[in-house]
Each structure stands twice: as structure tokens, then as C-alpha cells.
Amino acid sequence: METADVVVVGCGVVGASVAYHLGRRGAGQKVLVLEREKAPCTGSTPLSAGGIRQQFSSEVNVRLSRLSVDFYTRMAEELGCDFEFEQRGYLFVTADEGTAARMRENASLQRRLGVPVEEVSAAEVARRWPYVRSDDLVLGTFCPTDGYADPYEATMGFWQAARRLPGVEFRFATPVVRIEHEGERVTHVVTQHGRIAAGWVVDCAGPWLREVGRMADLDLAAEPIRRCLWNTEPFAGIEGRIPLTIDVDSGFYTRSESGGLMLGLANPDEPPGFNFVVDDDWLPVVVEKGIDRIPCLAEAEVNRGWAGHYSTTPDHLPILCEVPWLRGFVSAGGFSGHGFMHAPATGLLVSEIILDGGARSVDIGALSIERFRGDAKLVPEATVI
Ligand SMILES: Cc1cc2nc3c(=O)[nH]c(=O)nc-3n(C[C@H](O)[C@H](O)[C@H](O)COP(=O)(O)OP(=O)(O)OC[C@H]3O[C@@H](n4cnc5c(N)ncnc54)[C@H](O)[C@@H]3O)c2cc1C
Incomplete structure (x- = not known):
């Protein structure tokens, strides 16, 4: 045998x-x-x-991320492979005072564990990431060593x-x-x-x-739970490639992809189970929440979507x-x-x-x-x- x-x-x-x-x-x-x-x-x-971040609320996740970020930054060299880790950062923003307080607590845990996360004001968000509507923001957190890869x-x-x-x-x-x-x-x-x-x-x-x-x-x-993503065509309004940007209040997130943006937002009512059909009924909610935080998305055209599964405990x-x-x-x-x-x-x-x-x-x-x-x-x- x-x-x-x-x-x-x-x-x-x-x-x-x-x-x-x-x-x-x-x-x-x-x-x-x-x-x-x-x-x-x-x-x-x-x-x-393809997101890689160190901004978590639990210590063990921050520690797993610290090890993994360290590995991904040297992966191409160590393994002799094609791999690019674009460390463009993760930007979380909120317009809610209670959420901002929790984000500050998380940021201080992350800093204690060696993550270079910054707390940024609404004015700072407006200056550094002008594609984000910032008039109502209470807080942003940004970690420049987060990012994304293939x-x-x-x-x-x-x-x-x-x-x-x-x-x-x-x-x-x-x-x-x-x-x-x-x-x-x-x-x-x-x-x-x-x-x-x-x-x-x-x-x-x-x-x-x-x-x-x-x-x-x-x-x-x-349990497996379906999660969908969509890509847009390239469009005017955003210069260069952006950090993975998350509106914590709605859950909408986006990053640069193929000249356009990748769009995601978890449907909280998604039942557990396998389902590979793209949830196009949910897309209008994703687009609405996206435009609310990133107004230039109104000019973008979605060109494809796909469905995969989180494995959720x-x-x-x-x-x-x-x-x-x-x-x-x-x-x-x-x-x-x-x-x-x-x-x-x-x-x-x-x-x-x-x-x-x-x-x-x-x-x-x-x-x-x-x-x-x-x-x-x-x-x-x-x-x-
Ligand atoms: C829309 C979406 C967005 C996501 N975004 C992110 C993100 O930004 N960052 C991030 O870190 N993660 C993200 N994830 C989660 C991430 O994709 C998964 O956590 C990760 O890919 C899990 O990898 P895996 O190797 O465990 O599983 P998989 O890639 O699913 O591999 C499991 C393998 O097991 C095989 N298999 C199953 N049963 C058997 C069997 N009986 N015998 C032999 N082989 C078997 C399958 O064929 C499969 O190839 C996202 C997931 C989705 C769906």
C-alpha cells in the first residue's frame, strides 16, 4: 500500500x-x-x-497578517516566481462616532503589534484620496504596508x-x-x-x-457563503491605482483592477451554501453604496462579475x-x-x-x-x- x-x-x-x-x-x-x-x-x-491587510480587531489575525505580509514582500525572490505585492495600503473610513472609537482601539492594538497604521482626519482623507467623499467622515485609518496581489x-x-x-x-x-x-x-x-x-x-x-x-x-x-465581486471598465475620475478602500458603514469596498475598479459588498442576507450564480440583483445596492462614498463611480460601467465562497465560522x-x-x-x-x-x-x-x-x-x-x-x-x- x-x-x-x-x-x-x-x-x-x-x-x-x-x-x-x-x-x-x-x-x-x-x-x-x-x-x-x-x-x-x-x-x-x-x-x-486579493487583498492583504493587517488591520484586524483580533490579535491573532494581526499576527497572522504580519507574518504573511513579511513573506509576501519577499516571495518573488525567495521562490523565484512571478509575484507582485502592490503595497498601496488599505484605507478604512467611517462617518459614525461609535465605529470611529472602535477603529481607534483596533489601530492602537495594531500599532502595539508593529503595524504602521495611521489615523487620518476627514481633511486628510480629502487631501490624499480625493476620490473619496469625505464631507461627513469622522475618521479614516490607513496602513501603507497593506495592499493587494494576484x-x-x-x-x-x-x-x-x-x-x-x-x-x-x-x-x-x-x-x-x-x-x-x-x-x-x-x-x-x-x-x-x-x-x-x-x-x-x-x-x-x-x-x-x-x-x-x-x-x-x-x-x-x-459554512460556505457566496460572495460576489464586479469589475468596471476603465473610467475617468481616479488618477493612478488606489488603496483597497472600505466604507466601513456600508461595507462597500473597492480597489484598482485592469484599469478600472473592483467592487464588492457582502449581502448580509446571503444564506449559507454553495451558489456560483453571480447575484446581479444585489449589484444595484453595491453600485448605490459605492457611488455614495466614491461619487465618480457614477461614470463607471460594470463589465463583469463573479461569485465565490467564504468559508465562515x-x-x-x-x-x-x-x-x-x-x-x-x-x-x-x-x-x-x-x-x-x-x-x-x-x-x-x-x-x-x-x-x-x-x-x-x-x-x-x-x-x-x-x-x-x-x-x-x-x-x-x-x-x-
Ligand atoms: C469574493 C471573494 C473575495 C475574497 N477576497 C479575499 C481577499 O481580499 N483576501 C483574502 O485573503 N481572501 C479573500 N477571499 C477568501 C479567499 O479566497 C479564501 O480564504 C482562500 O482562497 C482559501 O484558500 P484555500 O486554499 O483554503 O481554498 P480553495 O482555493 O477553495 O482550495 C480548496 C481546494 O480543495 C479542493 N478540494 C475540495 N474537496 C476536495 C476533496 N474531497 N479532495 C481533493 N480536493 C478537494 C478544491 O477543489 C480546491 O481546489 C475572498 C473570497 C471570495 C469568494
């Missing part, structure tokens, strides 16, 4: 990063990545907005680098159909092509995290841990809208769980699946768009 030290399920940006980090440090361990589709990066990763390029970079490392193998068109365990230890992964004895299984199945968890009799509390934080009641099974999912930006840190931390007996670079106790057991109060990530 075939054996592997580690089987990684899924080859999106998270699975590819896990394979890269394990292969780089793995001292010849056999790492087998099983992907059900015929190629890497066909799940939620290529449908993402998630497809990142995944290809991880994949190409990982497949050159000794011990790492990728197998496509190979859906995992069952994960076997003996008592509290994972033992085998079953695909349509056969059975593989495995010491570790890492669930990197993105929005299918729970489905893959169920194959091992686990309930990983993450009850507290919008990932489940990143070895499952204590199923040794050898690692959950690396439930990232909400942050799986691309947190993929480098996740790859490193999973390699530490497997090779060092536990996460070393960041204390990820808050991301354990154990938080959903018992009566402990969840502390949700509040900065989710």
Missing part, C-alpha cells in the same frame, strides 16, 4: 503554501497533495479580491516551488472520498484510485473544509489546529475572507504543528476547534468585509 507522511487535501493557495513550507523544512518527509480538480487554484482562491500568481508560485522540493508530490483529478481513523488517530486517506496510509492529514479544502472533515467523522464548524476566525480528539488531523480552513492573505503564515504554522510538535511562530490557541466546545464565549473578529 502507498504511504505518505503527510497528505494535504486541496491545492488552493493554502494547500500549496502548506506543501511548500513542509517541503522546505521537511527533511525528506513524503508530502502528498491530493486535489480533485485537474489543476491547482480552481477553488475560491482565484475568485478572491492570488493565482501566489498559488502558482507556491506550487511550482513546492513541486521542486524533495519528497513533495502533487496529484490532480484525485478527489479524497474517505479518511479513516483507528480510535483517536488518523490512519488512511481513500481516493477514487486507492488507499494511502498517512501519518498526518491536512484539510485545506477551503469552502469544502467541513465536507472533508465529515469524511473523518469530524464536525468543523465552517461562527466567530469569523479560522480553525487552525491539530484536532485534539483526532490526532494527526489538521484543520487549515474557515478563513472567512482572509485565506489568501493568511496562506503564508498558515503554511508555516502547519509545518510547525507537524514537524515541531506545535505552532511556534504565533500563539494560535484562539484558533483551536476546542473554542466551539463548552460554554466559553466566542470573541469574533469584528473587521470582516
Whole structure:
């Protein structure tokens, strides 16, 4: 029977990063990545907005972002791949006093953790980002080392680098159909092509995290939820490329893309479940909220939209841990809208769980699946768009 030290399920940006980090440090361990589709990066990763930010409300997310930003700034050089991280910043703005107070608290946490975030007045927003309507603003926060990048390029970079490392193998068109365990230890992964004895299984199945968890009799509390994005044609009114800009009060966000802008706004009434149809009924709300904050958008023409899925947990934080009641099974999912930006840190931390007996670079106790057991109060990530 075939054996592997580690089987990684899924080859999106998270699975590819896990394979890269394990292969780089793995001292010849056999790492087998099983992907059900015929190629890497066909799940939620290529449908993402590509945003990378450090402005979060929870310490653990800020720490994951700090590690990942550091990695993404040196990725092209370290992996010898095409990858551009455009550090144009993230600009959050609000016209609400209560929201501004929470943003100030978050900014002070972020600064304490080494993030160079600035608090900016309405006048400052008007001067530096004149495309933003600022007459009613109470506060903006801006972090110049945030930005955006192409998630497809990142995944290809991880994949190409990982497949050159000794011990790492990728197998496509190979859906995992069952994960076997003996008592509290994972033992085998079953695909349509056969059975593989495995010491570790890492669930990197993105929005299918729970489905893959169920194959091992686990309930990983993450639901897929549809999220849509639209692009505009190039249009007059904005000079150069802009930071990823978020109107916190409406949830509308935008960034430069292909000469125009990318537009997003989560529909709060979206039910959980898979749905790949673009929600064009929601587009008028997106455009209305967009024009309200960025008036020149009235001149823009939307030319395409697409739908993907967040993998959403009850507290919008990932489940990143070895499952204590199923040794050898690692959950690396439930990232909400942050799986691309947190993929480098996740790859490193999973390699530490497997090779060092536990996460070393960041204390990820808050991301354990154990938080959903018992009566402990969840502390949700509040900065989710
Ligand atoms: C509209 C939208 C905007 C977003 N914007 C951002 C953003 O700005 N920044 C950010 O960081 N994140 C963003 N995200 C979230 C981000 O896309 C995800 O968190 C991230 O891509 C998750 O990567 P992944 O590798 O875990 O999952 P995926 O890319 O979905 O990969 C999972 C893989 O697992 C495979 N798989 C599933 N089941 C099996 C099986 N049984 N056997 C084998 N393989 C299997 C799938 O085929 C797939 O290839 C956004 C998401 C959406 C939808």
C-alpha cells in the first residue's frame, strides 16, 4: 500500500503554501497533495479580491497578517516566481462616532503589534484620496504596508516551488472520498484510485473544509457563503491605482483592477451554501453604496462579475489546529475572507504543528476547534468585509 507522511487535501493557495513550507523544512518527509480538480487554484482562491491587510480587531489575525505580509514582500525572490505585492495600503473610513472609537482601539492594538497604521482626519482623507467623499467622515485609518496581489500568481508560485522540493508530490483529478481513523488517530486517506496510509492529514479544502472533515467523522464548524465581486471598465475620475478602500458603514469596498475598479459588498442576507450564480440583483445596492462614498463611480460601467465562497465560522476566525480528539488531523480552513492573505503564515504554522510538535511562530490557541466546545464565549473578529 502507498504511504505518505503527510497528505494535504486541496491545492488552493493554502494547500500549496502548506506543501511548500513542509517541503522546505521537511527533511525528506513524503508530502502528498491530493486535489480533485485537474489543476491547482480552481477553488475560491482565484475568485478572491486579493487583498492583504493587517488591520484586524483580533490579535491573532494581526499576527497572522504580519507574518504573511513579511513573506509576501519577499516571495518573488525567495521562490523565484512571478509575484507582485502592490503595497498601496488599505484605507478604512467611517462617518459614525461609535465605529470611529472602535477603529481607534483596533489601530492602537495594531500599532502595539508593529503595524504602521495611521489615523487620518476627514481633511486628510480629502487631501490624499480625493476620490473619496469625505464631507461627513469622522475618521479614516490607513496602513501603507497593506495592499493587494494576484492570488493565482501566489498559488502558482507556491506550487511550482513546492513541486521542486524533495519528497513533495502533487496529484490532480484525485478527489479524497474517505479518511479513516483507528480510535483517536488518523490512519488512511481513500481516493477514487486507492488507499494511502498517512501519518498526518491536512484539510485545506477551503469552502469544502467541513465536507472533508465529515469524511473523518469530524464536525468543523465552517459554512460556505457566496460572495460576489464586479469589475468596471476603465473610467475617468481616479488618477493612478488606489488603496483597497472600505466604507466601513456600508461595507462597500473597492480597489484598482485592469484599469478600472473592483467592487464588492457582502449581502448580509446571503444564506449559507454553495451558489456560483453571480447575484446581479444585489449589484444595484453595491453600485448605490459605492457611488455614495466614491461619487465618480457614477461614470463607471460594470463589465463583469463573479461569485465565490467564504468559508465562515461562527466567530469569523479560522480553525487552525491539530484536532485534539483526532490526532494527526489538521484543520487549515474557515478563513472567512482572509485565506489568501493568511496562506503564508498558515503554511508555516502547519509545518510547525507537524514537524515541531506545535505552532511556534504565533500563539494560535484562539484558533483551536476546542473554542466551539463548552460554554466559553466566542470573541469574533469584528473587521470582516
Ligand atoms: C469574493 C471573494 C473575495 C475574497 N477576497 C479575499 C481577499 O481580499 N483576501 C483574502 O485573503 N481572501 C479573500 N477571499 C477568501 C479567499 O479566497 C479564501 O480564504 C482562500 O482562497 C482559501 O484558500 P484555500 O486554499 O483554503 O481554498 P480553495 O482555493 O477553495 O482550495 C480548496 C481546494 O480543495 C479542493 N478540494 C475540495 N474537496 C476536495 C476533496 N474531497 N479532495 C481533493 N480536493 C478537494 C478544491 O477543489 C480546491 O481546489 C475572498 C473570497 C471570495 C469568494
